[in-house]
Amino acid sequence: MKIKKYLAYDMKEACQLIRQDLGPDAVIINTKQVRQKGILGFIKARMVEVTAAVDEVSVEAPSTKEVKETLSDDDKVSREMQEMKELLQQIIFKEQKATDGTIPVKVSDYEEFDAAEEFRRILEDLDLLPEVxxxxxxxxxxxxxxxxxSRNDIKDxxxxxxxxxxxxxxxxxxKxxxxxxxxxxxxxxTTTIAKLAANFALYHGLNIALITIDTxxxxxxxxLKTYGDIIGVxxxxxxxxxELKExxxxxxxxxxxLVDTAGRSSKNFEQITELKTFLDAxxxxxxxxxxxxxxxxKDLISIVDKYSVLKYSKLVFTKADETYSLGSILNVVDATELPVAYVTNGQNVPDDIIPGxxxxxxKLIIEEVE
Ligand SMILES: Nc1nc2c(ncn2[C@@H]2O[C@H](COP(=O)(O)OP(=O)(O)O)[C@@H](O)[C@H]2O)c(=O)[nH]1
Ligand SMILES: [Mg+2]
Structure with a gap:
């Protein structure tokens, strides 16, 4: 038995490689998604690693027709060949069952596009809560x-x-x-406030004041003062x-x-209550x-719950540039039923902010899904 691993961008490409290398009798015994380091190690491409196996006789031996012709009068040899093939299938089947419980599939079985399976994978990548x-x-x-x-059809x-x-x-x-x-x-x-203040003041000509209670x-x-000086507010x-009211x-x-506040732990009820007295004023x-x-x-759901006494009305999501999976936005929107006002996608003030x-x-969420 010959077992080999193949790295490809998708199953289709992997199947082509396997077919070329091991022939049509190869069976796929394992597939897994892997991340491949890209240029300078920054961009990680998602690839598929496929392990395939084939009976070595079928790789190197002449075609079945030839075998039949030369061995046509030797029933014994041909029967042994058949038995070996069956044994090989059983071994592969057992190995696969033992490792991850899935059943090995023939290369040709992969060539049909399985929309339901692809859809399942996309949802899995988004890391959504089960109800979402x-x-x-x-x-x-x-x-x-x-x-x-195609995968792109599903994404659209x-x-x-x-x-x-x-x-x-x-x-x-x-009011x-x-x-x-x-x-x-x-x-x-604070960074988001600086981005908004700069956009409102510089691009919309609004008269802005910044107040911070984060002392x-x-x-x-x-x-905040540094940003204020640069923006001129x-x-x-x-x-x-x-003092805040005044x-x-x-x-x-x-x-x-724009009022900046100190970061409060959602687990600290006193801190949240103190912040409430400022907002109530x-x-x-x-x-x-x-x-x-x-x-x-899990933490996001706890935060939106604990902060609810502060009667927030809109959501802002930051650091979208640091992840491939923006499903957390969907989870929070579902839990709060509130609009997303902005998403920020970088440290640059004022550019790295987009309206929700x-x-x-x-589009933003789907584009991140590879
Ligand atoms: N990558 C990335 N970093 C951000 C983004 N927004 C803020 N940061 C960084 O997060 C850190 C904390 O930001 P800060 O505004 O001080 O957070 P605060 O404590 O909530 O006021 C800083 O290093 C910011 O530059 C963003 O959209 N993307
Ligand atoms: Mg701050």
């Missing part, structure tokens, strides 16, 4: 999937479906000009809810006041919950 995965599966009608003839269809999954961003009633940003530590609240962390005020730091009042002539127009897309699903428009979000 089910909703997306249910959005597909049976024949819609059957009509897909999925992007269409996901666009309906998102809630469009609507402008809140302009206040204050936007507050809350969320766990280090998710990118706990050394350097937090300086960080005022930055104020306040210590108490009353400072907001002093800047009521501004088009927008100013009743912002919008409270944006800022979340890092790379956070574990449903079709654009769906």
């Amino acid at each position: 995965e089910k909703k997306i599966q249910d959005a597909f009608l049976k024949n819609e999937l059957d009509q897909c003839k 269809k999925l992007a269409e479906k996901l666009a309906d999954f998102f809630i469009p961003v609507t402008q809140a009633n302009q 206040s000009n204050v936007l507050a940003f809350i969320g766990p530590t280090g998710v990118g609240k 706990y962390r050394i350097g937090a005020v300086a960080q 005022t930055v104020e730091a306040v210590m108490t809810p009353l 400072t907001v009042k002093n800047h009521k002539h501004c088009d927008l006041i 100013i009743r912002p127009l919008e409270v944006y919950l800022v979340l890092d897309v790379n956070t574990k699903n 428009e449903p079709a654009g979000l769906a």
